[in-house]
Amino acid sequence: VVPRERLTPSQPPPLRVVIWGLGAMGRLMARLVLADPDLRLVGAVTRQAGASGAPSDLAGLLGLEPAAGIPLSPSLDRALERAGGANVVLHATGSFVAEVAGQIEACLEAGLDVVTIAEEMAFPWAQSPDLAARLDRLARERGHTVVGTGVNPGFVLDTLVVLLTAVTGHVQSVYGRRVNDLSPYGPTVMRTQGVGLDPDEFARRVADGTVVGHVGFPESIHLIARALGVKVTRVEESREPIISTVRRVTPHVVVEPGYVAGCRHVARGWSGDLLLVELEHPQQVRPEAEGVETGDYIEIRGWPDITVRTGPEIPGGIATAAITVNLARPVVQAPPGLLTMLDLPLPRGTARRRPEVLRDVRP
């Protein structure tokens, strides 16, 4: 582990980065780190290490030439042993606090800071207060930092909202909507959004919890409320089917007219009798088939009202990988503990990366 005192902001050496989880997001993060002169990728933790037929090196896995010489390791201990120490882990293995807490604890025990994209880690106190308290305690004891981020939760419907409130005199309430296209995603996403089901089956699967819609609304609502200095007393969520009137075809699913093209997930956060935050995330395949334009929309209602919209939507994959890699240094320089996006300096990108490493990546 490289001591913190050697990482002075005035003359920072490249940070030594380990990526845990080489799924879609972890691989994108790896490319960004490899393109960054201020970061050095020293290891990757993956269940693919040692699998028969799997490459032994990250470059092989990413199809990059020449070989980058970064070994794939089956455990964090093994990755650190081979790397001879690291500063920070970029973590991308799951969504829920309960499933990732053990991995994050292992990082803290090993003396590392952590940026994770597990959705519930954006505000872990919302659903797992006991585990959050445990992680916070361990982080402080070890003098290291954990933060949860991502495109959403982590940025579009919380951090960006909070940033916009900075130029208002008073905030009464907040409305946000992210309209996106699910077409590029694989079978897991189709299943958890109910794409391709008939409406009755959709309703049954919402009831039994297998259609979940978006993961992260309570976290975004609590983040916004904390930023605004008020308490959320109740969060309500609803999940409705988006029923297609036309045939929609994607590589993983075909939706016939009358079947479900996606899930309109809405969440409302109340502070007493006041509807403080309303967030909407209609996610569907081929939205353009019915003239739906994708984009992000934020309305701050107060004095004055402020409205911001993007179109098409901020691309979720690149955005998630980028904000994670962009937080590597801020998290190392932050005070110890379990933090949120509200506790870090204004997040930012960099003009220093080599764009050719990203040339063949589709946003």
Ligand SMILES: NC(=O)c1ccc[n+]([C@@H]2O[C@H](COP(=O)([O-])OP(=O)(O)OC[C@H]3O[C@@H](n4cnc5c(N)ncnc54)[C@H](OP(=O)(O)O)[C@@H]3O)[C@@H](O)[C@H]2O)c1
């Ligand atoms: N906050 C946000 O905005 C945001 C955005 C995108 C994704 N996410 C979340 O981040 C996670 C990763 O996203 P993704 O798109 O990269 O998913 P993915 O393509 O399914 O990859 C997940 C990877 O996690 C690792 N993994 C899975 N189960 C594991 C386990 N039990 N123990 C250890 N490692 C495990 C595997 O990597 P190896 O094969 O290398 O072991 C797997 O390839 C998902 O839970 C996703 O919902 C959050």
